[in-house]
Amino acid sequence: MQLGFAMLCAGSVRAKNAMNIMLTNVVDAVVGSISYFLFGFAFAFGDGSNANPFIGTEFFALKDVPNSSYDYSYFLYQWAFAIAVAGITSGSIAERTQFSAYLVFSFFLTGFVYPVVAHWVWSSSGWLSPSSSSLLFSSGAIDFAGSGVVHLVGGIAGLWGSLIEGPRVGRFDAFGKPVPMRGHNATLVVLGTFLLWFGWFGFNPGSFDKILVAYPNTTNQGNWTGVGRTAVTTALAGSTAGIVTLFGRRLLVGHWDALDVCNGLLGGFVAITSGCSVVEPWAAIVCGFFSAWVLIGLNILALKLKFDDPLEAAQLHGGCGAWGLIFTGLFAKEEFVIQAFNSGETGVVRPYGLFLGGGWGLLGAQVVEVLVIVGWVSVTMGPLFYALHKLRILRISIDEEIAGLDVSSHGGYAYTAHHDDTPRFYADYMRLQNQS
Structure with a gap:
């Protein structure tokens, strides 16, 4: 996943910033390792006699992990989610930070902000957890592999960073x-997209590990059936979003764009990540279809509001x-939720799911998760x-x-x-200054 993010980000920025964005992707991983080990894992899954019920903090004492108080493999798997959040935010503030x-x-996002949300939803003692002994609305929020815990957290953090920094020089005349500032290497964008697609098969089907229960009969049902279904729903949602984005953008801009397809594909993966294990394949297609229009619509709105996010x-x-x-x-199936x-x-x-009776x-628990994540990330990352x-x-x-x-x-x-394009960018900047 981190390699996919690095390639996607590198190809999406201008050539003069490629080294910087690749370095930030490395930093997200290495700083995140230390931060998540020292603080984040305890905030997310600490669950002992001295733990804070709101944010965990009993270091490595995990009732969530069977047969071991020090499950290092579980730490490593959860660390991969944690560093992805910082990578998302880095894209929003690229080329000017x-x-x-x-x-x-x-360090702060990986060590504290993200882990608290992970504790709410993924710890068995989390107040939003669907595995809690005291379920919110008798349900808990189902966010199987992190549409909210990972992606919404990273997206809202990036939103505040980009808003406070303002747009890049020359992005708007x-x-x-808006003045187009296209990435310099479509090959890297496509490569990064396929790497992320492959990595998503680890994140989504692999998240059955977070449930940590043994299904009584795995011969023809149970968790192994869920693993396969989750992989299928993931592929279908992403593919649907990619093709809808391709045609949608073709209608809007008048040409076919590989980069639009890549972002549409990733948008479908992001959306299905919450319900991948509890929906039918046909519902995944519905998910991907609407996620494409959510992305297209928000991109149009961003330009109208002069909001500049180089990686969307x-x-x-x-x-x-x-x-x-x-x-x-809306679409979770009862049988799969129980499974x-x-x-x-x-x-x-x-x-x-509401639409399934x-x-x-x-749905109420899902809405609550959206609202509390937006609120929590805003009051921590915004300041x-x-x-x-x-x-x-x-x-x-500006000169830099x-x-x-x-x-x-x-x-x-x-x-x-x-090929040094600095003179061209400087000339554009001076022209804009003279016009204003």
């Missing part, structure tokens, strides 16, 4: 009209993540980015931005045969 700011927000991360991960949570509340969260136990009654309980801004350690100078972060901060361009 000081490197020191990456170190600060990545003197009349407020806030729209893609935030918007499609929120839609994925709502979708689960996933009650080990297929007979006689169990649980709320399920399951009542309002599950952090604002403080970095006031301390003048968030955004680079025009020259490119690679040459201004990292000693040279990523490509030895780089």
Whole structure:
């Protein structure tokens, strides 16, 4: 997954910032490792006599993990989710952010902000957990592999970072009209997309590990059936979103665009990640269809509001993540909910998708998850980015931005045969200044 993010981000920025964005992806992983080990894992899954019921913090004492108080493999799997959140946020503030700011927000986001949300939803003692002994609305929120816990958290954090920094130099002209700033390498974008697609088969089907229950009969039903179904729903939602985005953007801009398909595909994956284990394959197609239009619509709105997110991360991960949570509340199938969260136990009654006759309980819990994530990330990451801004350690100078972060901060361009486009960007900037 991290390799996929790195390639996607590198191809989506201009060549003069390729080295910088690749370095930030590495930093997200290495800083996230330390931060999540020291603090994040305990906040997310701490569950002992001294644990805080709201945010965990009993270090490594995990009732969630069977037969072991120190399950290192479980830590490693959860760490992969944690560092993905920082990678999402990095995309929103690409091409204009000081490197020191990456170190600060990545550490804080991975070590505290994300783990608290993970505790709410994925810990057995979390107040939103569908495996809790005290279920919210008799249901709990189903966010199987993180449409909200991972993607909405990263998207909202990126939203605040991008809003506080403001758009890149030259992104909008003197009349407020958007100026195209296309990524420099479509090959890397496509490569990164396929790597992420492959990685999603680890995140979604692999998340049955988070349930940590033994199904009584795995011969022809149970968790192994769920693993296969989850992989199918993931592929169908992403594929549907990709093809709908392709044709939708063709109608809007008049040409076929591989980069639009890639973002549409990822938007479908983000959306299905919440309900991948509890919906039918046909419902996954519905999920992907609407996630494409959520992404297209939010991108149009972003341009109207002069919001600049180089990787569309806030729209893609935030918007499609929120839609994925709502979708689960509408289309979750009762049989699959019981299979996933009650080990297929007979006689169990649980709320399920509203459109399938399951009542309002599950949908209500899903809406609550959306609202509390938006609120929590806003009151933590918003002030952090604002403080970095006031301390003048968030955004680079105009001169550095025009020259490119690679040459201004990292000693040279990523490509030895780089065609220097700095004069063109500087001329565009001076023209805009004169017009204003």
